[in-house]
Amino acid sequence: MSTMAAPVRQVSGGVNVKIVNRVVIYGLLALFALFYLMPLFVMLVTSFKTMNEIQNGNMLSLPKAPTFDPWLKAWGETCVGLTCAGIKGYFWNSIKMVVPAVLISTMLGALNGYVLTKWRFRGATLVFGLMLFACFIPFQSVLLPMATILGSLGRLGVSLQNSVGTSFGLGNPTVNLVFVHVVYGIGFTTLFFRNYYEAFPTELVKAAQVDGASFFQIFRRIMLPNSMPIFVVTVIYQFTNIWNDFLFASAYAGTGDSMPMTVALNNVVNTSTGVVEYNVNMAAAMIAALPTLLVYVLAGRYFVRGLMAGAVKG
């Protein structure tokens, strides 16, 4: 009975219901789009207003006389703690930290993934499991020992500086953060590459082996040229995570000139002295958000894929 009746009922019953349905659906979707856009919109318009306009005007109104001054001030003049030279230095700190940390952790992840899938050995699953679990630990449980170790390395750096003349980067907060991010990023990068290489035809590797290609030759000539998508995903994922990190940054480079962007931004915004310049704060927040937003706009597809790969395996 139903096989015949259902389509008929749909056709006769539905034109009005269907239109109402559509309107409701589009209405809801638009409403939620507003919800997600609102804070960014407010941040953006505020960053182009004068303080006068902020105090007397409406949060949602467009700036009457858009000014770029808050951005310039945030970049070059605003006070972070006691130094008033803007956030530009901290922005570069973040870049100096992010680039090596992303490259090293991604390369290591690629090699690990290659070994774990194409050169299986007994216990490989256990090794992978242990590395994978490391992705999920709350970093609070390693924060203090790492601080202790970095402290001793710093002291070693100072005595090397005095005796040999160079500290080899020991004790440099940016180097420390690169190290920390590589250590706690390997789990994710390995996961990404392992899952990607798992689907890569092992016969190709076997054939190359028979032809006498070495471990690294196979990696360079066969695996790497075919890994572009997962490289993009991993680099974006690592870039976003490391750029946005606050916990490690505040624990190991929380004061002084070597703060990364997130810590500096938090200092700018939560400073309790003087008049709070909301427009400058918002401009600083926008500057801190721009690199990751840009990546998202340019490569959103890969960004999502990375998040998914981190969440859903395979």
Place this chain on the structure above:
Amino acid sequence: MSTVATSQIKLTPEHTRRRASVRSRLQDALPKIVLAPSFAITIVFVYGFILWTIYLSFTNSKTFPSYAITGGRAYQRLWNWTFDVDPPSSWYTSITNMGIFGFLYIAICLALGLFLAILLDQKIRGEGVLRPIYLYPMALSFIVTGVAWKWFLDPGLGLEQTLHQWGWTSFHFDWIKNKDFVIYTVVIAGVWQASGFIMAMFLAGLRGIDGEIMKAAQIDGATTFQLYRRIVIPLLRPIFLSAFIVLAHLAIKSYDLVVALTSGGPGGSAWLPSNFMYEYTFKRNEMAVGSASAVIMLMTIVAIIVPYLYSELREKSR
């Protein structure tokens, strides 16, 4: 050195064989040698450090680590604080906040994410525009998210002020300054940031469902509601699980959001255990207590993650 040797001495077959075997043994071990540094780093800096933290939690370390075991006093104190309701201890506040935040954050993100995914899956025109709008907050740091919402929720500047200007003068919304409600503002900002991503996960799941099943159900006369309740949502079970894991993990770690949005809230009323850990370890010179709280956080994560990873890995190797 061996190259020098080969050019001078005529090689006997014996030599060649030994050299070859060393080389091939090296070649065989190479994959393990490549993997070894990463594995060693993980063992030392993850598992070793966890043991170190556990060790510290059984000492009476204050400002500096002390390595004399003095028993479970730190845990004893946390346990006592757990029942210090009036006035609430920082630990009591932290764990109740974790309960409230964790439950609402996960539940709302799951519900909203699924809801939006289902809406977007109705052959919507402009999906390509809407999806990135829902998802972009995930690209922002907790710090930027916190700054944006702090401004938006500020009674003197944000939403309340705006509605007053529009004539709704009785509107009152000062949760961010209210010690009993500040944790809910953290929920709002957290949901704003993560729900779009959960939507994307569900949407990917919905797109993966076999259209034939849906068609068959429709032909059998199932209403749309029945279709989703009886067929689609049960099929999305694995996504629910993954999304839950992601959210639980984010929730336990969300230290930055509380700092940026509320600076800890009035009198530390917005603290989560992660804030408790940081404050006690680095600011209040109670290293042992801080470590003990970190161990408790870790155990909570372990209880959630390990069964999940175990089943995933077993499925993979089967």
